Amino acid sequence: MTTPVPAIGQPLDRFDGAEKVRGLAPYAFEHPVEHPVYLFAVQSTIAVGRITAIDCSQASARPGVLAVLTHQNAPRLSTDNGELRTLQSDEVTFRGQIVGGVIAETSEIARDAAGLVRMDYEERPHNVDLRGEVPGHRERLKVPDEVLPIFPMDTSEGDVDAALASAAVRVDSRYSTPWYTHNALEPHTTIACWTGDGFTLRLSTQGVTGIQAAVAGAFRLDPSRVRVISPHVGGAFGSKVYPRADVVLAAMAARLVPGRPVKFALTRQQTFSQTGYRPPTFQRVRLGAGSDGRLVAIEHNAIEQTSKIRQFAEHSTRATPSMYAAPNRRTQQWVAELDVPTPTIMRAPGEASGMFALESAMDELAIACDLDPIELRIRNEPQVHPHFQLPFSSRNLVACLQEGARRFGWEPRDPTPRARRDGGWLIGTGVAAATYPVLRLPGSKATIRVGPDGRYLVLIAAVDIGTGTRTALTQVAADALQVDIEQVDLRLGDSTYPPAAEEGASAGITSWGAAIHEAADQLRQRLTTEHGGTVPADGLEVTADTPDNPYLKQYAMHSFGAQFAEVRVNERTGEIRVPRQLGVFACGRIVNPKTARSQLLGGMTWGLSMALHEQSVLDLRFGHVVNHDLAQYHISSNADVGAIEVHWIEEDDPYVNPMRTKGVGEIGIVGAAAAIANAVYHATGVRIRDLPITLDKLLPGDRPGSEVGG
Amino acid sequence: MSTEVEVTLRVDGTPHRLTVDVRTTLLDALRERLGNTSAKKGCDHGQCGACTVLLNGRRVNSCLALAVAHDGAEIVTAAGLALDGELHPMQRAFIRHDAFQCGYCTPGQIVSAVAMLAEAEAGWPSAVTMGEPAGVGSGGGDGPTVGTVTDDEVRERMSGNLCRCAAYANIVPAIQEVARR
Ligand code: FES
Ligand code: FES
Numbered sequence: 001m002t003t004p005v006p007a008i009g010q011p012l013d014r015f016d017g018a019e020k021v022r023g024l025a026p027y028a029f030e031h032p033v034e035h036p037v038y039l040f041a042v043q044s045t046i047a048v049g050r051i052t053a054i055d056c057s058q059a060s061a062r063p064g065v066l067a068v069l070t071h072q073n074a075p076r077l078s079t080d081n082g083e084l085r086t087l088q089s090d091e092v093t094f095r096g097q098i099v100g101g102v103i104a105e106t107s108e109i110a111r112d113a114a115g116l117v118r119m120d121y122e123e124r125p126h127n128v129d130l131r132g133e134v135p136g137h138r139e140r141l142k143v144p145d146e147v148l149p150i151f152p153m154d155t156s157e158g159d160v161d162a163a164l165a166s167a168a169v170r171v172d173s174r175y176s177t178p179w180y181t182h183n184a185l186e187p188h189t190t191i192a193c194w195t196g197d198g199f200t201l202r203l204s205t206q207g208v209t210g211i212q213a214a215v216a217g218a219f220r221l222d223p224s225r226v227r228v229i230s231p232h233v234g235g236a237f238g239s240k241v242y243p244r245a246d247v248v249l250a251a252m253a254a255r256l257v258p259g260r261p262v263k264f265a266l267t268r269q270q271t272f273s274q275t276g277y278r279p280p281t282f283q284r285v286r287l288g289a290g291s292d293g294r295l296v297a298i299e300h301n302a303i304e305q306t307s308k309i310r311q312f313a314e315h316s317t318r319a320t321p322s323m324y325a326a327p328n329r330r331t332q333q334w335v336a337e338l339d340v341p342t343p344t345i346m347r348a349p350g351e352a353s354g355m356f357a358l359e360s361a362m363d364e365l366a367i368a369c370d371l372d373p374i375e376l377r378i379r380n381e382p383q384v385h386p387h388f389q390l391p392f393s394s395r396n397l398v399a400c401l402q403e404g405a406r407r408f409g410w411e412p413r414d415p416t417p418r419a420r421r422d423g424g425w426l427i428g429t430g431v432a433a434a435t436y437p438v439l440r441l442p443g444s445k446a447t448i449r450v451g452p453d454g455r456y457l458v459l460i461a462a463v464d465i466g467t468g469t470r471t472a473l474t475q476v477a478a479d480a481l482q483v484d485i486e487q488v489d490l491r492l493g494d495s496t497y498p499p500a501a502e503e504g505a506s507a508g509i510t511s512w513g514a515a516i517h518e519a520a521d522q523l524r525q526r527l528t529t530e531h532g533g534t535v536p537a538d539g540l541e542v543t544a545d546t547p548d549n550p551y552l553k554q555y556a557m558h559s560f561g562a563q564f565a566e567v568r569v570n571e572r573t574g575e576i577r578v579p580r581q582l583g584v585f586a587c588g589r590i591v592n593p594k595t596a597r598s599q600l601l602g603g604m605t606w607g608l609s610m611a612l613h614e615q616s617v618l619d620l621r622f623g624h625v626v627n628h629d630l631a632q633y634h635i636s637s638n639a640d641v642g643a644i645e646v647h648w649i650e651e652d653d654p655y656v657n658p659m660r661t662k663g664v665g666e667i668g669i670v671g672a673a674a675a676i677a678n679a680v681y682h683a684t685g686v687r688i689r690d691l692p693i694t695l696d697k698l699l700p701g702d703r704p705g706s707e708v709g710g
Numbered sequence: 711m712s713t714e715v716e717v718t719l720r721v722d723g724t725p726h727r728l729t730v731d732v733r734t735t736l737l738d739a740l741r742e743r744l745g746n747t748s749a750k751k752g753c754d755h756g757q758c759g760a761c762t763v764l765l766n767g768r769r770v771n772s773c774l775a776l777a778v779a780h781d782g783a784e785i786v787t788a789a790g791l792a793l794d795g796e797l798h799p800m801q802r803a804f805i806r807h808d809a810f811q812c813g814y815c816t817p818g819q820i821v822s823a824v825a826m827l828a829e830a831e832a833g834w835p836s837a838v839t840m841g842e843p844a845g846v847g848s849g850g851g852d853g854p855t856v857g858t859v860t861d862d863e864v865r866e867r868m869s870g871n872l873c874r875c876a877a878y879a880n881i882v883p884a885i886q887e888v889a890r891r
Contacts, residue, residue, distance in 0.1 A: 013805050020813030021801035021820055023748030023788045030747035107742065108713075108731040185752045185760055185814040185874045234750070234814030235874050268753040466812025466875050598808045598877060605876030630757035630872060637869040639862075641878040 004484040007475035008659065011594035012485075015471045016232070016464075025232045028204045029189035033261040036191070037066060039253045040110035041246070041270060042100030042117045044092045047126035047623035048339045051090040051099060055118040059102055064109040067256045068117060069101040074252055077218040082309030083342055084218050086248040092121065093309050094341045095623040096273030098245045103253050103262065126339040128623040130305045133336040134282050141303060141334035144313030147350070148439070151318050155387055158328030160286075163297035167288025171364045175285065175357040175689045179616040179625070180278035181271070182346055183635055186234020188246050188275055189265040192254035198225030199251055205230045206240040207502025208461050209443065212495040214243040215251055228495040233465040238345030239275045240465070241502050246274055272628035276344025277616060279304040279335075281316050281353045285361035288328075293369040293376045295326035300358060306335045307342035314343070316354035319435050319670070321387035322558055323358065324380040329387070339623060345504060347606055348666035351436055352673075356610075359432035359674035360689060363681065367415065373431050373678070374401045374410065385556035393555035393655035396586035397433055400562035400649055404431070404584040407647060408564040417685030425568040425577075428683025432674035434561035434585070436667040438510065438656050440549060441501035446515040448481070448523050449541040456481055458490040458519075459497040462512045467665055468595030469508055475591050476513040476659055480520035498543055506559075506663025509591060510656065511546050517658040518544035551655040559662040561585035563607070563675040569683045574695030578608055578676060579642040586649040588662030596664045600646045603668015609636035611673035615692050717781040721746055722790025730777045736770075737761045739777035740787070748787035748817045752872070759871030762818035762825075763787050769825035771870075788817030791824065800824050800888050807884035811875035819871045823885045826867045830859045830889075838866040859889055 019025035044051075056068040074087035086098055100117050104110035127133075133140060146153055164170060190203040198221060205211050208228040216223040233240065250264040266274055281304045288297035302316040317331035346352070366373035378398050384391050405411065413429060414420070420427040447459040458477045464470045470490060478485040491497060501511045523542040527533055531540065551557075566580040581604050590596045613634040616625040627633045646668075653660050673691060680698070681687045688697050713732045718725060721744060728743050735754070740746045740763070749772055752760035756774040763772045764786040772785075791798040800820050803809070810816040830836075838860070859867075864882050873881065 014808065016813070017805040017810075018797065018801075020810060020816050021788065021797065021804050022792050023750065023817030025813055026747070027750075027814065030741070032745055106731060107738065108733040112733075183874055185758060185812065185872065186750065187752070233812060234752075235812040237874070265751070268755065268757075466810075466814075468811070594808050595811075598811055598875075598880060601879050602811060602876040605878065609876070629755060630753045631755070635872060635874060636876060636878070637872055638878045638881065639865040639869040641865070641876070644879040 004482065007478040007485040008589065008591050010475065010592065012471055012475065012592055014468055014595060015474065027186055027189070027232050027234050028191060028202045028230060029263060029265055031191055031202050033191060036261045036263045037103050037105060037257055038107040038110040039250060039262050039264040040102050040114040041098045041249060042102065042114050043270070043273065044095060044097040044099045046092055046121045046123045047095040047128065049092050049121045049123040051092065051119050052122050053120040059113040059116040062109060062113045062116065064105040065113045066103045066105065069252055069256070070099065075255060078220050079218040083242065083244050084214060084248050086245040087252065094307060094339055096341065098249055098274070101249050101253055103257060126623050128338050128340050128618060129620050130280055130336055130338065134303055141336050144311060144333060144335045147313060147315045151315060153315065154332045155321050156330045160297045160299050160328045160330045163328035164286055164288040167296050168291045169289045169365065169368050171285070171287040171361050171368060173285055173361055173364060173689060175283045175360060177281045177353040177356060177691045179280045179618065180346060180610065180614050181616050181633060182237045182239035182275065183271070183630065183633065184235030184237055184239055187266045187268055187271050188240065190247060190250040191261050191263050192250040193261045194254040194258045196258060199254060200227045201251065202229045203247060204233050204240055206236045206463055206465055206504055208463060208493065208495040209499040210502050211243050211247060215247065218248060219251065230463045230493045233463060236465040237347045238349060238504060241345050241504050244274060268630060269628045272616065272625045273341050276342060278346035278349070278353065279306065279314055279343035283316060283354070283357040285357050287361055287365050289365055289369060291369060293365065293371045293379050295324055295380050297328040298324060298326045299330045300354070301332045302354065303334045303336065305338050305340060305343065307340050308337050310342045311335065312343050314353060315350035318350045319355050320358050322385060322435055322556070323433065325382035325386055347603065348436060348669045351666065351670045352610065355434065355670050356673045356691065359671050360677050363430065363678040364687065374405055377401060377433055388556050390554065390556045393551065393557045394651050394653040395558065395560060396649045396651060397560035400560055400584040400586050403647065403649060404562040404564050404582060407584070407645065408582045410564065417682055424571050426571055426683040427566065427568050428679040428681065429564065429566050430675045430678030430682055432563045432671035432678060434563055434667050434671035436506060436559045436663065436670055438557035438559065438662045439505045439507040440514065440546065440657070441505060441507045441511045442546070444500045444511045444515045444546045445498035445543055446512065446519045447498050447541060447543040448519045449539055450523065450535050451539045452535050452537055454487060454535065456483060456488045458488060458516060460492055460512055460515065461495050461497040461500040462492040462508065463503050464492065465503050467503065467508065467599055468592060469503065471595060472509060472591040473512060473516065476509065477516050477520065480517045481524065506665040506667070509659060509661050510663060513659045513661065514657050515544055515546040518547050549657065555655050557656050559585065559587035559667045561667050561671065563671040565675040565679045567676060567679040567683050569680060569698060574698035576612055576680065576693060576695060581608065581642065581672065582645040583668065584647045584649065585667055586651050587664050587667055588651050588653050588656055589660040590648060591659065591661060597646050599664045600668040601644055603666065604644055604672050605636055605641055606669040607672020608641065608676065610669065610691065611676040612692055613640065715778050717777055719780070720784045722787055723793060732778050734777045735773050736775040736777050736780060737772040740772065746787060746789065748789035750814050750817060752814065759822060760815050760818040762822045762871065764821060764825060769822050788820050791820065798824065799891070803884040803887045807880045809880040809884040810877050815871060815873045819873065819881060822868060822871045827889055830863065830867065836863060836866045838862045861886065
């Protein structure tokens with residue numbers, strides 16, 4: 001038997017490409033169903049208070065309306081997750097909360113009738129203003145629960161205050177990042193059907209297993225009676241990890257019309273209140289260093305918001321203890337509980353916002369020390385993980401910075417602001433570091449079945465949210481089985497397959513791939529020992545869990561990267577353009593160079609969008625996001641994006657997982673906004689610490705600074 | 711009060727007689743009444759381009775058109791660009807350049823790109839052609855000489871099609887590969 005060519009490392013086209021370019025790959029809402037009904041949500045028009053009266057008569061009288069759901073007739077659920085307690089009481093906890101739903105024969109009728117449902121409220125005062133919480137209200141802030149147990153929410157080593165007081169050079173800066181909304185291009189959609197003794201839910205989700213458990217629990221069903229299918233997902237970026245009110249409402253509606261599939265799609269506007277967001281942050285970074293730039297102290301604080309119904313915190317200070325050597329370090333984080341929707345995971349949760357602050361501060365320190373920012377980072381490279389005091393399984397930040405500098409043409413660089421210009425455009429360059437931990441989420445199993453025809457069927461309830469999982473995981477399976485990729489069929493996106501952790505935290509390939517590897521190892525072994533290497537006539541099947549990683553206690557595991565950007569700022573108008581971004585990443589072995597490059601490219605473009613464009617604007621009087629659509633919430637469009645180069649350093653890390661991969665979904669965004677902000681400073685001499693960097697902040701005489709901070 | 715009307719639409723070469731609500735958009739007529747889900751709904755407000763189809767040969771956001779207003783129209787979706795299973799060169803270029811991730815914007819991008827090249831070929835100007843300062847990439851202001859469009863022209867002319875996966879840096883070379891043929 002010849003050893004097949006390894007599939008890992010091949011730049012294969014996406015397996016679902018031919019379907020996607022024709023629009024034939026089915027997303028949840030597109031599954032053909034007979035006699036569907038349509039559901040439209042009714043949302044609260046107050047932020048805090050109580051529903052005192054409901055009048056459905058007009059809505060119910062509309063021809064084609066089948067039912068109106070409110071808290072008065074909704075089934076009682078069993079859940080302590082505040083996000084899922086939809087229509088369980090008359091209480092309103094944020095503006096736009098789902099307080100009802102109309103089921104009708106067509107989408108037009110449902111939407112029209114939803115507007116006719118009348119609710120009277122007893123309104124109470126609300127507080128949605130994080131900025132107002134920050135100064136002087138420390139006692140109202142809470143230390144959030146741990147997000148990932150291995151990373152303590154607050155860290156402290158040495159004596160930061162004393163070290164800062166005696167440091168030769170100090171930076172003390174406050175930064176803020178706004179409320180970012182995911183805006184996956186496919187809004188959250190569901191087709192829910194009650195089949196008599198259970199649900200079939202087709203929905204756009206990052207984790208069918210998690211949705212199955214949540215819905216089964218809430219409706220007191222055995223999980224086997226809830227089938228969740230997520231065939232193709234039109235982007236998610238964290239917004240489709242946790243189940244929320246939309247799923248519950250669709251399931252409740254399905255109970256009312258047994259046998260009829262209920263189609264429910266959130267409108268774009270509704271996604272702004274229903275699907276979570278990256279919480280806004282106020283951050284403060286204090287750095288103390290010798291005049292040679294060697295850090296003696298790092299302090300990083302962050303304040304963000306959560307809702308009153310469920311706590312969610314981005315761990316914005318998480319990356320800081322992994323980055324630079326300094327004997328004295330402290331990170332602290334607080335949340336304010338406001339009358340707002342609950343935030344959620346969004347691409348690189350924590351690192352994206354936190355590294356904007358830290359890497360901007362490092363740029364400020366480089367200037368204060370009169371050092372090149374790359375040299376500053378090299379001088380502060382730690383020997384071991386500063387917090388865990390463990391060796392890194394691999395750490396190639398310096399290699400990324402040096403390789404990036406060479407490719408970008410960093411040198412020669414006059415650090416003086418406003419030194420380079422081209423006509424009316426000021427030109428600047430900036431750099432920032434990136435990092436993201438290598439994570440393994442618990443709870444995945446994979447089944448592999450080999451038939452006498454020599455074909456392998458791999459089953460796992462993972463999902464492909466556009467990352468290329470289908471393709472990359474098949475490559476992983478082929479190599480684990482040591483067979484040609486043509487012999488492997490991989491099926492995912494269905495809760496009838498073995499359970500899988502959600503797609504998130506750049507942990508998909510690690511978590512699912514490790515389970516597939518384990519199953520493949522066991523299958524190969526059983527074939528040899530029990531069947532003499534020949535597949536028995538009725539085939540052979542093995543199911544295995546994601547094994548624990550024995551090296552987790554011996555090594556710190558992180559990806560690193562370096563982000564470079566060139567900006568042009570129009571001297572007269574303040575217009576900002578980014579003609580060039582370049583990233584070099586060290587993120588382990590690359591399973592599929594083609595799809596991995598796209599993910600990193602996407603992440604870097606998200607960084608551009610975060611730096612320059614995105615911001616959900618809250619109306620403090622009413623408590624809702626006013627720019628709640630794609631015309632007013634600007635995400636990078638084609639014309640905003642210049643040339644983007646993506647490179648990676650070859651890494652072969654035997655400790656992270658059997659595939660030696662580290663994940664590529666998140667790290668592309670990390671540091672990208674800081675690189676752009678640093679380049680804007682270089683171009684203009686104006687340090688923008690409050691994202692997004694809009695042109696008004698660059699015009700003379702109109703430069704709002706950050707007034708508040710940790 | 712009856713709000714239903716009958717219309718005829720020719721979709722990807724096949725005529726259909728269907729009943730629609732007067733409020734039914736062309737996009738919903740395709741997706742919910744005819745079961746053709748090639749065009750996607752990203753915003754329903756003409757802000758994202760995911761629903762782009764050719765309507766009588768021109769690219770439009772089908773969520774902004776009411777079906778009742780287009781009785782007898784000829785509509786081509788991305789599925790219709792690949793009739794008989796043979797992918798359109800633009801579709802092949804998108805696959806080769808990995809010019810998408812989740813694929814939700816992709817049918818709209820592809821229909822838009824095909825129409826956009828025809829518009830440029832026909833000499834229709836864009837903001838870049840008109841000499842707006844570009845700042846990004848290869849610079850504008852020279853206008854399309856027949857058969858070529860600059861990268862900045864492509865970026866400008868494709869900016870009605872958002873891609874949240876942010877495949878833009880692959881979309882531009884994919885389109886250019888087709889444009890240069
Ligand atoms: S769905 Fe039509 S433009 Fe967005
Ligand atoms: S490929 Fe996902 S939105 Fe474009």
